[in-house]
Amino acid sequence: MAEETSPRGPERRRGDALLRAIHEAALAELAEVGLGQLSMEGIARRAATAKTVLYRRWSTPHELLVDALHQAHPVEVPTPSADDLRTDLVAALKLLTDWMGTPAAGAVLAVMTERHRYPELAEALYSRVFDPRGGTFTSTVLRHYANAGTLDPRRLTPIVTQIGEALVFKLTLDLNRLPTDEELVAIVDEALLPALGFPLG
Amino acid sequence: MAEETSPRGPERRRGDALLRAIHEAALAELAEVGLGQLSMEGIARRAATAKTVLYRRWSTPHELLVDALHQAHPVEVPTPSADDLRTDLVAALKLLTDWMGTPAAGAVLAVMTERHRYPELAEALYSRVFDPRGGTFTSTVLRHYANAGTLDPRRLTPIVTQIGEALVFKLTLDLNRLPTDEELVAIVDEALLPALGFPLG
DNA sequence: CTCATAAGCTACGGATCCGTATCTAACTGG
DNA sequence: CCAGTTAGATACGGATCCGTAGCTTATGAG
Numbered sequence: 001m002a003e004e005t006s007p008r009g010p011e012r013r014r015g016d017a018l019l020r021a022i023h024e025a026a027l028a029e030l031a032e033v034g035l036g037q038l039s040m041e042g043i044a045r046r047a048a049t050a051k052t053v054l055y056r057r058w059s060t061p062h063e064l065l066v067d068a069l070h071q072a073h074p075v076e077v078p079t080p081s082a083d084d085l086r087t088d089l090v091a092a093l094k095l096l097t098d099w100m101g102t103p104a105a106g107a108v109l110a111v112m113t114e115r116h117r118y119p120e121l122a123e124a125l126y127s128r129v130f131d132p133r134g135g136t137f138t139s140t141v142l143r144h145y146a147n148a149g150t151l152d153p154r155r156l157t158p159i160v161t162q163i164g165e166a167l168v169f170k171l172t173l174d175l176n177r178l179p180t181d182e183e184l185v186a187i188v189d190e191a192l193l194p195a196l197g198f199p200l201g
Numbered sequence: 202m203a204e205e206t207s208p209r210g211p212e213r214r215r216g217d218a219l220l221r222a223i224h225e226a227a228l229a230e231l232a233e234v235g236l237g238q239l240s241m242e243g244i245a246r247r248a249a250t251a252k253t254v255l256y257r258r259w260s261t262p263h264e265l266l267v268d269a270l271h272q273a274h275p276v277e278v279p280t281p282s283a284d285d286l287r288t289d290l291v292a293a294l295k296l297l298t299d300w301m302g303t304p305a306a307g308a309v310l311a312v313m314t315e316r317h318r319y320p321e322l323a324e325a326l327y328s329r330v331f332d333p334r335g336g337t338f339t340s341t342v343l344r345h346y347a348n349a350g351t352l353d354p355r356r357l358t359p360i361v362t363q364i365g366e367a368l369v370f371k372l373t374l375d376l377n378r379l380p381t382d383e384e385l386v387a388i389v390d391e392a393l394l395p396a397l398g399f400p401l402g
Numbered sequence: 403c404t405c406a407t408a409a410g411c412t413a414c415g416g417a418t419c420c421g422t423a424t425c426t427a428a429c430t431g432g
Numbered sequence: 433c434c435a436g437t438t439a440g441a442t443a444c445g446g447a448t449c450c451g452t453a454g455c456t457t458a459t460g461a462g
Contacts, residue, residue: 012428012429012439012440013439014429014430014437014438015438032318033237033318034235034236034237034315034318035235035237036234036235036236036237036238037237037238039418039419039420040419040420040421041418041419042419049439049440050439050440050441052422052423052439052440053438053439053440055422056438109314110314113310113311113314113374115377117233117234117235157387157391158387159368159372159384159387159392160391162368162372162375163364163367163368166364166367166368166370166371167360167363167367169367169370169371169374170363170367170370170371171360171363171367173313173314173370174363176316176317183360186358186359186360190358190361190396191360191361191364191396194395194396194398194400195391195392195395195396197395197400197401199398199400200398212458213409213410213457213458213459214409215408215409215458215459215460216408219408219409240449240450241449241450241451242448242449242450243449250409250410251409251410251411251412252449252450252451252452253409253452253453254408254409254410256451257408257409260451403462404461405461406460406462407458407459407460407461408457408459408460409456409457409459410455410456410457411454411455411456412453412455412456413454413455414452414453414454415451416450416451417448417449418447418448418449418450419447419449420445420446420448421444421445421446422445423443423444424443424444425440425441425442425443426439426441426442427438427439427440427441428439428440429436429437429438429439430434430435430436430437430438431434431435431436431437432433432435432436
């Protein structure tokens with residue numbers, strides 16, 4: 001484990017560098033202990049700073065967390081590239097699973113699954129982090145091909161646009177690991193494309 | 202809120218009655234405070250008993266929780282009744298959403314979503330609660346119709362058998378409420394049946 | 403009716419987190 | 433290079449939960 005810069009000597013972080021370290025520590029702490037155990041004390045310990053530094057900026061761990069997510073959020077958006085619906089759908093799901101491997105994703109999922117317990121937190125996450133962006137992942141691709149005429153727009157019901165994401169989440173939960181590329185292809189071929197009106201073989 | 206039996210006087214619970222009260226309190230406590238905050242103190246408070254009573258039977262809140270789930274678990278199993286795949290699938294999903302309204306379901310979901318944090322708990326839940334039962338809900342129905350010849354068994358891939366449950370979970374998460382009957386029908390018509398090889402219209 | 407069992411109470415020392423206050427010393431802008 | 437800012441360290445009283453101990457008393461089996 002390499003230390004940053006010089007191994008010893010008082011090297012004091014300030015401003016953005018400190019902020020980023022705190023944000024990172026918050027997400028890591030959340031991933032490890034969970035939303036219910038997230039504490040200023042824990043975040044400060046992990047960020048190797050003092051509680052006072054945190055309380056100068058935030059009143060609660062939740063406020064801190066929202067900032068951390070806001071900062072970490074720029075997520076890659078699928079850009080339908082090929083003129084191939086199937087390939088683009090698989091690519092969109094791959095983007096999703098890539099994102100799900102990040103610390104920020106764990107944090108977002110934790111907030112979502114415990115939203116009935118911390119409603120203000122979920123609301124803050126929506127209004128400050130998600131709302132700025134449109135629909136996610138597969139729906140971006142689906143709208144593109146619907147506009148291009150490849151797809152009957154009437155097929156794009158609220159249910160159908162969720163099939164890909166829903167199965168990725170379910171598989172991740174069941175298998176306790178991210179889906180493989182083969183499984184993503186299976187999701188597209190066996191579930192998504194049939195629902196879009198392209199029966200297999 | 203009516204008190205049980207006589208309003209006053211020392212009426213001391215024993216044996217099964219006490220046990221059931223504790224199990225119930227554990228699930229309620231979990232639903233309210235979350236897995237990370239589940240404590241003997243909290244369960245005892247909610248069950249209106251003393252911590253000592255709990256420690257006489259269990260060493261940790263997690264052990265107590267597994268017992269509570271074990272006791273609460275007998276879940277209704279879909280019995281394909283009509284000779285109508287569509288109707289039976291909708292009925293199976295209805296059973297699922299009914300179950301999801303129970304306290305036990307909240308507990309199970311909490312354990313599953315935090316399984317990386319408490320692996321022993323998830324494992325205990327599998328070996329002591331789930332394993333005794335076969336596949337759940339839609340897969341029961343699907344196997345029935347595959348055996349009856351209505352359905353091509355090759356369609357029943359690991360992905361396809363998860364579509365219904367996956368969408369119910371996703372919708373519940375997104376909408377922050379259980380799916381309506383209409384939404385269940387939409388899941389069957391727009392996602393499940395097409396994937397099983399029955400294109401719409 | 404008697405008596406063993408177990409529920410229910412109270413209290414404890416230890417640990418952790420809370421939120422705040424106080425002081426120091428390292429940075430940095432001017 | 434000096435002064436203002438702010439990171440960092442320490443300590444605090446209060447709160448909560450931990451796990452255990454000692455005791456009282458309701459309950460049910462014989």
